[in-house]
Amino acid sequence: MIEALRLLQARMTGAGPPPETVTETAETLEKLAAALEPFTVPEAAQIVGHRTDLPGRGQAMAPPVHIEEWDEEHVLGHVTFSRFYLGGNGAVHGGAIPLAFDEVMGRLANTGRPRARTAYLHVNYRKITPVGSRLRVEARFEREEGRKRILAGALVDGETVVADAEGLFVTLKPGQP
Numbered sequence: 631m632i633e634a635l636r637l638l639q640a641r642m643t644g645a646g647p648p649p650e651t652v653t654e655t656a657e658t659l660e661k662l663a664a665a666l667e668p669f670t671v672p673e674a675a676q677i678v679g680h681r682t683d684l685p686g687r688g689q690a691m692a693p694p695v696h697i698e699e700w701d702e703e704h705v706l707g708h709v710t711f712s713r714f715y716l717g718g719n720g721a722v723h724g725g726a727i728p729l730a731f732d733e734v735m736g737r738l739a740n741t742g743r744p745r746a747r748t749a750y751l752h753v754n755y756r757k758i759t760p761v762g763s764r765l766r767v768e769a770r771f772e773r774e775e776g777r778k779r780i781l782a783g784a785l786v787d788g789e790t791v792v793a794d795a796e797g798l799f800v801t802l803k804p805g806q807p
């Protein structure tokens with residue numbers, strides 16, 4: 631279902647269909663939304679965002695990062711931004727790149743350590759990030775200062791770093807959501 635939605639997002643973004651196809655597609659999507667409505671559940675019971683075995687935890691909003699290596703100190707993976715993530719002129723939207731970093735660095739920050747949340751994410755856009763290219767995603771745990779965890783991340787196209795990031799993750803105190 632989530633993969634099908636990702637495909638739909640990419641195809642819809644890239645499509646210039648005639649009006650009758652637009653109308654037909656809208657009706658079909660409205661029918662699908664209505665079919666799912668009776669199955670609305672509390673957050674803890676939903677599928678999306680809870681499937682750590684799926685790219686982006688099954689969130690169709692998150693870029694589909696495929697993880698190859700994972701431990702408490704580093705993550706290595708790859709991602710291909712589909713047409714859905716297009717900003718313009720073949721470049722990935724600047725807002726989609728922090729999504730990928732937050733997902734990967736947030737999960738790394740929370741691996742083997744008490745729960746933490748993102749306090750800041752500083753992203754440097756070094757080069758255009760191309761839509762449709764397989765990119766390497768790297769993240770590493772840099773250091774810990776009291777409740778603060780500092781992580782670094784990079785998005786690499788071949789040998790070229792297209793974006794890098796520093797993230798601050800703060801350990802939650804009891805009772806913090």
Ligand SMILES: CCCCCCCCCCCC(=O)SCCNC(=O)CCNC(=O)[C@H](O)C(C)(C)COP(=O)(O)OP(=O)(O)OC[C@H]1O[C@@H](n2cnc3c(N)ncnc32)[C@H](O)[C@@H]1OP(=O)(O)O
Pocket residue numbers: 682732733736737740741746747748749750776777778798800801802803806
């Ligand atoms: C397998 C697992 C799956 C897990 C799956 C999870 C994967 C996804 C994870 C994604 C993670 C997210 O996106 S989380 C969603 C986005 N983030 C949020 O919504 C967080 C909203 N913000 C907050 O809740 C809060 O600001 C906190 C919890 C981050 C911090 O508040 P606090 O607890 O009151 O702490 P506070 O005293 O302010 O700060 C503690 C220390 O950090 C510093 N500090 C705090 N914020 C900043 C900042 N922006 N820039 C610089 N420094 C800062 C303070 O100066 C202080 O330093 P010093 O004086 O001690 O030196």
